[in-house]
Amino acid sequence: MLDEYGNIWTYRGKWLYLLFVVGALLLPSFYIIYISFNEHGFGARIYEFTFDWYRIVLGDTMLVASLEWTGYLALGTVLAAVPMALLAAKFYKRTRYKVAFVTLMLSPLFVPADIMGSSLLVYFKHLNAFFRSLGQGLGADWLSTWFELGFITALIGQIVYTMPYAFIIILITMSRYREQQTEAARGCGATAWQAFWKVEFPQIRVGIFSSCAFVIILSFNEATRTALLKGGFDTFSNVLVSQMLNVGMSEESYAMAGTMSIVSMVVIGAILVYSMARAERLERVARAKAEPVMSE
Amino acid sequence: MSASSETAVEVVDLTKHYGPVAAVRSVNLRIASGQYFVLLGPSGGGKTTLLRLIGGFLRPTSGKVLLHGVDVSDLPPNKRLTSMVFQSYALFPHMSVARNVGFGLRLRRMSDGDIRDKVNAMLGLVGLTGLGERMPHELSGGQQQRVQLARSLVLDTDILLLDEPLASLDAKLRKDMCLELKHIQEQVGITFLHVTHNQEEAMTVADHIAIIADGRLVESATPQDIYRNPQARYTAEFIGEKNLLRGRVVSSGDGVTGIDLGYATVRVMNSGKAIGIGADVSLSIPSERLFLVDGPGDGMECLTATFVERLFLGLTNNDVVRLADGTDLLIRSLASDAAPDVAQGAQVTVAWKRGDARLHTY
Numbered sequence: 001m002l003d004e005y006g007n008i009w010t011y012r013g014k015w016l017y018l019l020f021v022v023g024a025l026l027l028p029s030f031y032i033i034y035i036s037f038n039e040h041g042f043g044a045r046i047y048e049f050t051f052d053w054y055r056i057v058l059g060d061t062m063l064v065a066s067l068e069w070t071g072y073l074a075l076g077t078v079l080a081a082v083p084m085a086l087l088a089a090k091f092y093k094r095t096r097y098k099v100a101f102v103t104l105m106l107s108p109l110f111v112p113a114d115i116m117g118s119s120l121l122v123y124f125k126h127l128n129a130f131f132r133s134l135g136q137g138l139g140a141d142w143l144s145t146w147f148e149l150g151f152i153t154a155l156i157g158q159i160v161y162t163m164p165y166a167f168i169i170i171l172i173t174m175s176r177y178r179e180q181q182t183e184a185a186r187g188c189g190a191t192a193w194q195a196f197w198k199v200e201f202p203q204i205r206v207g208i209f210s211s212c213a214f215v216i217i218l219s220f221n222e223a224t225r226t227a228l229l230k231g232g233f234d235t236f237s238n239v240l241v242s243q244m245l246n247v248g249m250s251e252e253s254y255a256m257a258g259t260m261s262i263v264s265m266v267v268i269g270a271i272l273v274y275s276m277a278r279a280e281r282l283e284r285v286a287r288a289k290a291e292p293v294m295s296e
Numbered sequence: 297m298s299a300s301s302e303t304a305v306e307v308v309d310l311t312k313h314y315g316p317v318a319a320v321r322s323v324n325l326r327i328a329s330g331q332y333f334v335l336l337g338p339s340g341g342g343k344t345t346l347l348r349l350i351g352g353f354l355r356p357t358s359g360k361v362l363l364h365g366v367d368v369s370d371l372p373p374n375k376r377l378t379s380m381v382f383q384s385y386a387l388f389p390h391m392s393v394a395r396n397v398g399f400g401l402r403l404r405r406m407s408d409g410d411i412r413d414k415v416n417a418m419l420g421l422v423g424l425t426g427l428g429e430r431m432p433h434e435l436s437g438g439q440q441q442r443v444q445l446a447r448s449l450v451l452d453t454d455i456l457l458l459d460e461p462l463a464s465l466d467a468k469l470r471k472d473m474c475l476e477l478k479h480i481q482e483q484v485g486i487t488f489l490h491v492t493h494n495q496e497e498a499m500t501v502a503d504h505i506a507i508i509a510d511g512r513l514v515e516s517a518t519p520q521d522i523y524r525n526p527q528a529r530y531t532a533e534f535i536g537e538k539n540l541l542r543g544r545v546v547s548s549g550d551g552v553t554g555i556d557l558g559y560a561t562v563r564v565m566n567s568g569k570a571i572g573i574g575a576d577v578s579l580s581i582p583s584e585r586l587f588l589v590d591g592p593g594d595g596m597e598c599l600t601a602t603f604v605e606r607l608f609l610g611l612t613n614n615d616v617v618r619l620a621d622g623t624d625l626l627i628r629s630l631a632s633d634a635a636p637d638v639a640q641g642a643q644v645t646v647a648w649k650r651g652d653a654r655l656h657t658y
């Protein structure tokens with residue numbers, strides 16, 4: 001083991017190496033952001049700072065519409081996946097079959113995105129065909145639209161994809177929580193909902209909010225499943241990817257990529273700072289608790 | 297003790313199964329209002345399960361729980377006239393002491409002023425005046441348990457359930473808190489139902505003790521009767537330091553039963569029990585009721601034994617003697633300089649008054 005106290009540069013070197021690795025990983029993103037603010041675009045000799053490309057991106061109705069759809073998708077996914085993940089995490093703490101349950105919950109992560117997307121596509125197509133023939137048989141036309149590719153199918157795809165992540169994040173936070181506190185609250189006259197809302201939620205909310213943020217980021221970053229399941233609308237990632245594949249990287253593409261990078265970094269950075277501050281506070285609490293308790 | 301004849305808690309044929317495992321088996325129990333009642337037994341015996349069934353934290357597999365005569369078997373904890381103190385970890389860490397204590401009152405939508413007054417009064421009762429603004433982690437273990445107690449007592453429920461409330465405290469604090477619990481119960485006058493595996497704790501606080509083992513109610517009586525006059529063999533083995541001898545009934549009459557131990561015959565008062573000749577029985581004798589004698593005396597039962605060793609424990613001597621069948625008997629006596637030394641391996645006569653032995657048929 002290195003003697004960090006013997007030579008201060010050993011200690012500093014370790015941190016410099018870490019900074020170098022993180023910097024190397026983030027460099028492409030920063031470079032794209034850098035280019036997105038250049039009036040002359042990629043490869044130009046002159047660099048002149050401008051917001052013009054962002055103005056163009058935000059003035060493009062198709063792009064704005066795709067941003068809106070992505071927003072709706074992210075919102076729908078948060079509203080569905082996070083409560084389901086929370087219920088799953090609560091169930092996990094009670095069930096005796098923990099390994100089987102975790103395997104079930106995480107199984108969507110073991111399937112590659114394009115295979116999961118195409119499987120869901122086939123599944124929804126069959127379901128739609130079934131409901132269409134059922135609707136025809138019953139004379140109920142409205143059944144024929146069930147499971148047609150569209151917002152709902154894309155939403156289901158997103159939920160399947162994001163729920164395991166939300167589940168893990170909430171479960172980690174929930175591991176600190178003692179179920180006896182819920183019982184104590186019930187013993188004080190609280191209903192099951194009051195016990196959750198007033199006692200459990202304040203202690204696990206950082207996990208719930210983190211999972212919300214993570215689900216939003218995943219919704220903005222996801223392209224493959226959505227492309228297969230979305231039907232008649234485009235998401236931001238779909239537009240960006242299709243633009244890159246069809247016309248290559250334009251100044252607008254850089255601005256779009258820059259927008260996504262900045263939003264992601266700000267959200268993740270905020271979560272990290274908040275989590276670290278909270279972890280430090282909890283550690284102080286734990287240290288205080290760890291002090292031996294003697295007779296009064 | 298301020299127990300009334302009214303029944304606060306009654307359980308009828310209460311049973312709880314976890315899959316194939318029976319944690320509580322057909323328990324019947326009555327607890328008088330205002331009594332300090334202790335469920336005592338070994339770990340894993342089912343006493344906490346029984347308490348949680350009474351509190352509504354578990355649903356019974358069969359049987360009933362009645363509180364003041366009302367069947368509450370299917371009601372959740374918040375609909376019962378009970379509150380509960382847990383072993384540990386049950387304070388809300390994100391709330392101050394005052395907010396913890398006032399939690400139940402806020403749920404009842406009492407005014408802030410009333411809550412403040414009641415919380416302060418309760419903190420005074422449990423000796424935590426002035427600590428209302430502290431956070432739970434800023435308190436010692438004993439103080440945290442007092443906050444739990446205050447949080448439960450402030451609700452003015454009729455029945456307080458205590459699940460091993462002193463188990464996580466150090467020995468000295470446990471002793472102090474024991475007395476404090478007893479005094480608080482006398483002050484507030486409500487029914488306390490306390491679960492513990494600690495005999496000394498149970499004897500200190502209880503008006504009445506129920507022995508719970510293997511999911512069953514073994515015996516229920518006052519602490520004095522449980523100690524001096526245990527009816528069940530299990531109780532005799534579990535409480536105090538009892539010597540247990542097994543044998544077969546050879547005679548019965550005039551309130552005295554003769555028991556053949558295989559190497560000697562002894563007689564024991566049968567307290568009106570009708571026991572047939574040839575029945576397998578056991579008798580228990582408290583270690584402090586045995587003594588070494590020079591020879592047989594009137595009303596005394598004697599056995600010949602071999603002296604094994606003497607252990608000096610400060611206040612008492614523990615003498616161990618071995619009977620002819622290899623059973624060791626423990627004799628506890630006050631240590632004094634006058635106690636004659638006995639050589640290891642020496643033949644001695646161990647004796648007890650006939651009335652000090654208890655006959656057990658189950």
